[in-house]
Amino acid sequence: MNGGPWVLASRRVVTDSGVQEAAVVVKDGKVEAVVPPQSAPQGLPVTDVGNHVVMPGVVDCHAHINEPGRTEWEGFETATRAAAAGGITTVVDMPLNSIPATTSREALRIKAASAEGRCAIDYGFWGGVIPGNAGELEGMVDAGVTGFKCFLIQSGVDEFPHVTREDLERAMPILARRGVPLIVHAELTEHEAPPQGDTRAYESYLKSRPRRWEDDAIRMMIDLCRKHRGRVHIVHLSSSDALADISAAKKEGLPFTVETCPHYLTFDAEHIPDGATHFKCAPPIREAENREKLWAGLAQGDIDMVVSDHSPCTPALKHLDRGDFAAAWGGIASLQFSLPAVWTGMRQRGHGVEELVRWMCRNPARLIGLEGVKGTLAPGADADLLVFDPEASFTPEPSGVLHRHKLTPYAGRALQGVVERSWVRGVPVYSRGQPLPRPSGQWVRRPGAA
Structure with a gap:
């Protein structure tokens, strides 16, 4: 979903004004709009994640x-x-x-x-x-x-x-x-x-x-x-x-x-x-x-x-x-x-x-000076999107740790909430159970840099 405009829809989208059923319209790596599902532009590819939470990336x-x-x-x-x-x-x-x-x-x-x-x-x-x-x-x-x-x-x-x-x-x-x-x-x-x-x-x-x-x-x-x-x-x-x-x-x-x-x-x-x-x-x-x-x-x-x-x-x-x-x-x-x-x-x-x-x-x-750019689904923000299942649970095991080293106090501790998919500027960076794509991250400088 990184070619043309596309839509991410859910019954639980976390916007600045609350949690609502909505469609997030993504264009050119930005959030173009957050609209009721029936108001999404026709003809665009749609990823509908049902009742999973759609929220900004952390x-x-x-x-x-x-x-x-x-x-x-x-x-x-x-x-x-x-x-x-x-x-x-x-x-x-x-x-x-x-x-x-x-x-x-x-x-x-x-x-x-x-x-x-x-x-x-x-x-x-x-x-x-x-x-x-x-x-x-x-x-x-x-x-x-x-x-x-x-x-x-x-x-x-x-x-x-x-x-x-x-x-x-x-x-x-x-x-x-x-x-x-x-x-x-x-x-x-x-x-x-x-x-x-x-x-x-x-x-x-x-x-x-x-x-x-x-x-x-x-x-x-x-x-x-x-x-x-x-x-x-x-x-x-x-x-x-x-x-x-x-x-x-x-x-x-x-x-x-x-x-x-x-x-x-x-x-x-x-x-x-x-x-x-x-x-x-x-x-x-x-x-x-x-x-x-x-x-x-x-x-x-x-x-x-x-x-x-x-x-x-x-x-x-x-x-x-x-x-x-x-x-x-x-x-x-x-x-x-x-x-x-x-x-x-x-x-x-x-x-x-x-x-x-x-x-x-x-x-x-x-x-970090990026209010309105990161951490929000407001129109004009970077399309950093997260699909999150807040009801699911899992227990981290060393074999699933992606840090360079596996040692963490969270291993073996039951945790609530599972990350299903994430995008940075509209580009997929994680999908549960799938190989990670090529790195595409960019240096985001504080506004006002020379």
């Missing part, structure tokens, strides 16, 4: 693809084919853990060359703010980065050092003037120490990264946001204790947004077995009561979106043979399963597909 603005430099951890080809199978049609790659890190215009050029022609879906790039690179930021904006990532604590890789408040005082006025967001790994401490005691016990790792690290970092970023009036976005929120400060910042009218991740909404510390280091991430997965407060914060609008924070590594770096949480790399492989994992939790708590689209499609598209 926009995942937080993934570590690790190419070039650590391609053995993941890579553009494997990451984007897994994303396509998971209903993601746009992904934005983090500036680490690739080598070189994306902290200069030249490093961005190298990364873009690595991705070109190898991505199953559309993709973008975050730049990085590190000590001493303020002079590189405008050049990366001109080249089309989505915005900039920084760490307030050690990142885990030497080529991406963390910043101080003084570094941010230099960088944030530049980003505010250029209208691009600063996205922040918000943990702050003067004394970072490894887990103590029995490091096979998950509790040892949880205690080593307390909630107050996030809470203090978020308060500092609210203060800087207030001072510089630039957009600040907190990545992978895990501490529900920060929600009161976040809510107050939003009520004040600050340009302050927040994401959380499927693993914080799915798992809980009480049920992570000793030695199960494939659950390790930073900030950590916290207690069940904390998880439920994150869900409440999402429902109330204090948390704006849910994105994967796909952060894989080679299985050897997880040290499963030792089960040592102190030694293991922190990061969860999740691109392929983010959508069903979140939908599983949503159904259990009474949320519907309209909220799903808001949290995983429309709001992430707004963050």
Whole structure:
């Protein structure tokens, strides 16, 4: 269905005005119209998916693809084919853990060359703010980065050092003037120490990264946001204790947004077995009561979106043979399963597909400057389409994992919601049970790039 105009019809189409029976008319890679089925243009090919949900493709603005430099951890080809199978049609790659890190215009050029022609879906790039690179930021904006990532604590890789408040005082006025967001790994401490005691016990790792690290970092970023009036976005929120400060910042009218991740909404510390280091991430997965407060914060609008924070590594770096949480790399492989994992939790708590689209499609598209282009079925948007069966269930098995490595905490866990088919700009990129087509993804730059 990528030659001429065509129509995708369903009794459940998720539009900006609600769920309705409709026909999505696709022409030249765009949504031309969303109309009642009887009003669709005559003579066009029609794909009618019955009662399956038709929705915009998921926009995942937080993934570590690790190419070039650590391609053995993941890579553009494997990451984007897994994303396509998971209903993601746009992904934005983090500036680490690739080598070189994306902290200069030249490093961005190298990364873009690595991705070109190898991505199953559309993709973008975050730049990085590190000590001493303020002079590189405008050049990366001109080249089309989505915005900039920084760490307030050690990142885990030497080529991406963390910043101080003084570094941010230099960088944030530049980003505010250029209208691009600063996205922040918000943990702050003067004394970072490894887990103590029995490091096979998950509790040892949880205690080593307390909630107050996030809470203090978020308060500092609210203060800087207030001072510089630039957009600040907190990545992978895990501490529900920060929600009161976040809510107050939003009520004040600050340009302050927040994401959380499927693993914080799915798992809980009480049920992570000793030695199960494939659950390790930073900030950590916290207690069940904390998880439920994150869900409440999402429902109330204090948390704006849910994105994967796909952060894989080679299985050897997880040290499963030792089960040592102190030694293991922190990061969860999740691109392929983010959508069903979140939908599983949503159904259990009474949320519907309209909220799903808001949290995983429309709001992430707004963050990356592509509101009205990605994450919506509005006329004029890219025809990034997803056919989703919300009533079906499945259990991920290693043999079906399309990430470079099969290790994921979602393996063996029953999930609700099955991706049947997806298109990017009207081009099919995934059909359940069929071979994946040739990569056709394109670099989507933030509007305003030179």
